[in-house]
Amino acid sequence: MGYVIRIRPKPVKPLAVVLAPVASFALAFIVGGLLMVWAGVDPVSGYTAFVQGSLTTFPGFMQTLVQATLFMLMATGIAISNRAGVLNVGAEGQYIVGAILATYVAVELQQTLHPALVVVLAMLLAAIGGALWALIPGVLRGYMNVNEVVTTVILNWLAYRVLQWIIRGPLRLPGPQLYPMSPPITATLPVLEPSSGLNAGLIVAVALAVFSYLMLFNTEIGFKIRVTGSNPDLARYAGFGVERVVVLSMSYSGALAGIAGGVEVLGNLHYLFEGISIGLGYTSIIVSLVARDHPLGVIAASIMFGTIYSGSSFLQTATHLTYTFSKALEGLIYLFVLVTTLFAFYEIKLVKVS
Amino acid sequence: MSSRECQAIVEMRGIVKRFPGVVANDHVDLKICRGEVLAILGENGAGKTTLMNVLYGLYLPDEGEIYVKGRRVSHRSPRDAIENGIGMVHQHFTLVDDLTVAENVVLGAEKFRVFYDLEKLAREIDEFMRTIGLYVDPLKKAHELSAGEKQKVEILKALYRKVEVLILDEPTSVLSPIEVRELFKTVRNLKSTGISVVFISHKLDEVMEIADRIVVMRGGKVVGELARHEATKQLLATLMIGSRAVNIEEKFGKRVRPAGKLLEVVDLWVKGDRGEDSLKAVNLVVRKGEIVGIAGVAGSGQRELAEAIYGLRPAWRGRILLEGKDITRAHTVERIKMGVSLIPEDRLRYGVAAELPVYENIYLEKVHLEGRKSLLDRVGLRVLDKRGMVDYAKKVVEKFSVKTPSVFTNAGKLSGGNIQRLIVGRELERKPLLVIADEPTAGLDIAATNFVRKTIVEMSEAGAGVLLISSDLQEVLELSDKVVILCNGEVMGVFRPGELSMEEIGLLMSCAKRMSKEEVERAWGT
Numbered sequence A: 001m002g003y004v005i006r007i008r009p010k011p012v013k014p015l016a017v018v019l020a021p022v023a024s025f026a027l028a029f030i031v032g033g034l035l036m037v038w039a040g041v042d043p044v045s046g047y048t049a050f051v052q053g054s055l056t057t058f059p060g061f062m063q064t065l066v067q068a069t070l071f072m073l074m075a076t077g078i079a080i081s082n083r084a085g086v087l088n089v090g091a092e093g094q095y096i097v098g099a100i101l102a103t104y105v106a107v108e109l110q111q112t113l114h115p116a117l118v119v120v121l122a123m124l125l126a127a128i129g130g131a132l133w134a135l136i137p138g139v140l141r142g143y144m145n146v147n148e149v150v151t152t153v154i155l156n157w158l159a160y161r162v163l164q165w166i167i168r169g170p171l172r173l174p175g176p177q178l179y180p181m182s183p184p185i186t187a188t189l190p191v192l193e194p195s196s197g198l199n200a201g202l203i204v205a206v207a208l209a210v211f212s213y214l215m216l217f218n219t220e221i222g223f224k225i226r227v228t229g230s231n232p233d234l235a236r237y238a239g240f241g242v243e244r245v246v247v248l249s250m251s252y253s254g255a256l257a258g259i260a261g262g263v264e265v266l267g268n269l270h271y272l273f274e275g276i277s278i279g280l281g282y283t284s285i286i287v288s289l290v291a292r293d294h295p296l297g298v299i300a301a302s303i304m305f306g307t308i309y310s311g312s313s314f315l316q317t318a319t320h321l322t323y324t325f326s327k328a329l330e331g332l333i334y335l336f337v338l339v340t341t342l343f344a345f346y347e348i349k350l351v352k353v354s
Numbered sequence B: 001m002s003s004r005e006c007q008a009i010v011e012m013r014g015i016v017k018r019f020p021g022v023v024a025n026d027h028v029d030l031k032i033c034r035g036e037v038l039a040i041l042g043e044n045g046a047g048k049t050t051l052m053n054v055l056y057g058l059y060l061p062d063e064g065e066i067y068v069k070g071r072r073v074s075h076r077s078p079r080d081a082i083e084n085g086i087g088m089v090h091q092h093f094t095l096v097d098d099l100t101v102a103e104n105v106v107l108g109a110e111k112f113r114v115f116y117d118l119e120k121l122a123r124e125i126d127e128f129m130r131t132i133g134l135y136v137d138p139l140k141k142a143h144e145l146s147a148g149e150k151q152k153v154e155i156l157k158a159l160y161r162k163v164e165v166l167i168l169d170e171p172t173s174v175l176s177p178i179e180v181r182e183l184f185k186t187v188r189n190l191k192s193t194g195i196s197v198v199f200i201s202h203k204l205d206e207v208m209e210i211a212d213r214i215v216v217m218r219g220g221k222v223v224g225e226l227a228r229h230e231a232t233k234q235l236l237a238t239l240m241i242g243s244r245a246v247n248i249e250e251k252f253g254k255r256v257r258p259a260g261k262l263l264e265v266v267d268l269w270v271k272g273d274r275g276e277d278s279l280k281a282v283n284l285v286v287r288k289g290e291i292v293g294i295a296g297v298a299g300s301g302q303r304e305l306a307e308a309i310y311g312l313r314p315a316w317r318g319r320i321l322l323e324g325k326d327i328t329r330a331h332t333v334e335r336i337k338m339g340v341s342l343i344p345e346d347r348l349r350y351g352v353a354a355e356l357p358v359y360e361n362i363y364l365e366k367v368h369l370e371g372r373k374s375l376l377d378r379v380g381l382r383v384l385d386k387r388g389m390v391d392y393a394k395k396v397v398e399k400f401s402v403k404t405p406s407v408f409t410n411a412g413k414l415s416g417g418n419i420q421r422l423i424v425g426r427e428l429e430r431k432p433l434l435v436i437a438d439e440p441t442a443g444l445d446i447a448a449t450n451f452v453r454k455t456i457v458e459m460s461e462a463g464a465g466v467l468l469i470s471s472d473l474q475e476v477l478e479l480s481d482k483v484v485i486l487c488n489g490e491v492m493g494v495f496r497p498g499e500l501s502m503e504e505i506g507l508l509m510s511c512a513k514r515m516s517k518e519e520v521e522r523a524w525g526t
């Protein structure tokens, strides 16, 4: 006997879907402004920099889209598994595994094969790697009822350890470096806008979000996912093979996170290093929360979160605020958004389980 | 008892109680006389429970006045009501599982008794129970009691507080026929000691048997008040359901002769939730066009039988055959595809996906029945035919009169009765070969009950086999071609309705008697 917190979406008015996140932003900005005053920066110029770095200038907006791409991929996956009633806290780990495998394929094959083929293979393997990394908690949850939150967090840690090892061992760029990194990747994703490095990853992300939306609401498997998430007992009674639905949605979620890892190394960085893991996989959980687990909502929410990310990064360059401050501001906004949307969109209940 | 002799102990005047969207009690006047059994009869949702909850202090009325023995009172909590001599036993029991019967009886009645001598308390309560003539072992823990015993303890709790009016809300819904007999005896006993009993029910037979006076409610209003001798079943039914009056005595059409074996259960052993043997060596045959009824005291293995046949619960011994094909280990999907459907007893659990619209909830298992043609279909990406789903749902909603604003409304918004209609519709409209109907009419009003029964009979006439599980013995006897009595997971007897007396059936249901192998085999043979 024990208690678990059960979070379920509750019906809300269409207006609230937009208002709640906006209100939480406003609130966060006010508090952030006070913090800036306290840090000795004029909040008006601070926020001007913030907006310039993310929305109102072309390079700023491009930067936002680059960031939004990663959120979009991971949050779409998380939304799908959430719809099946499984919480994938492991996007971070699946993203790392995807990045490692993509780098590996690229570095190994880019000298011998056509770059386009290398990119396709690398992205494919990133997806498969992410899916397999998510398959483990999926199977444990689906067939043995082991809590997926615990297992995914452990696997995140493990993935990070593998990353640390791989860039110091098998994938190390020889010679003295500032920090351990892989050899450069030359087989890269097609670039859409050169100054920001915005690449085809965005197209992949939007396409997958739209595909996920269609799948979720218009196909047999999507139907099974939604029934399973809403009432697993009913799904079992209807002969849906709940175990399989759980494993499948978790793997799908992992595949998308893996693709995000591939986009990061093949599109944005063109090499692999420890710094790829900065917790975007965790932030993506909030993104899908704000989107109410709706793949199309994820597109909007990702752009919103991309704005916060690039805006607060630009703050630091434009003012004398420290990296830590801008990160704190970013975190503060996430927190406000998280709390507001949780209470506005979800019914949170403490339920007894035996 | 004519109104001239009525010595009113309680009078409710102009009671109005509103809930969001409904007026549960609409200017209700009610009088309870001393020493009478007053039945409040009405369909589900008529407002019976609400009215009594107002009297018992659980709800404050929005309008209206309550008088007890001529004095104006305001009951703000059950404590106030009990002080004024009014007790109530609800549909759901409120006993503390880990306490003994004796402790449960006194719990809350005596203040400041933190330490007590259990033995002494048990002796006191033992004595008390003997004077009342209602006995349950005072040292048994509440969770060890049967439903009937729990109800007795609830009644004892009220009597211990010296109530003069005892309200029983649908008291028979949890009891076996034998326990109902006992309850009626108790009610008559109480009446003879001058206690007034308010008996809430939607079952005509019971009301006709036990009541001195009958108040009929419909749509939150009192629509009739009759003395027992003025009432007929037909009259009461008409009052109860108003313009939708149907003849409840109506006999269903003669059935076609059952044909070949559809379902065969051989030596089936199934474990219950706690690992106990819920079904022991059960044998069963359902032929095409036949209704086989399963009756027994609640918890005799009915639910496990339904789940085992539908594939939700594994059989650890024995076989289940459908049209001669062994399906003992088949997945539920296979069984659904072969034409098995289940109206589950546990509607809270297996009912609906609350966040999904009605039309998807109705479609549910039909997802398996579509052909898989293209590659997309085979990998689960078959595009759903929404138009078709919606049209189908509209048909089911219409046919089974599911009250919902639209088929796009989330199923969680529907009331319990409508969710049940949705389930029944979903399971029957699919044109199944074998219907397992587990308590298909529990909680439905008369009109809906009749409709479901008729539909079940029609399905069997059209050649489907039906396994009808019901705690309503009358229902089983009326509808079934053969009746199987379960007790403690074992088949105690098989017979055709009318072959056995109620006494004999009662003995079978309580494991007191078992039909011989030959008798059982003969019953299956016919």
Ligand SMILES: Nc1ncnc2c1ncn2[C@@H]1O[C@H](COP(=O)(O)OP(=O)(O)O)[C@@H](O)[C@H]1O
Pocket (backbone or CB within 6 Å): B019, B020, B022, B023, B024, B042, B043, B044, B045, B046, B047, B048, B049, B050, B051, B415
């Ligand atoms: N606590 C409540 N909140 C909202 N509606 C209620 C509540 N209790 C009862 N109702 C509604 O009031 C009406 C009467 O219900 P009830 O008194 O339980 O009927 P009955 O006991 O005759 O079946 C129903 O429509 C029911 O849905």
Ligand SMILES: [Mg+2]
Pocket (backbone or CB within 6 Å): B045, B048, B049, B050, B169, B170
């Ligand atoms: Mg009631």
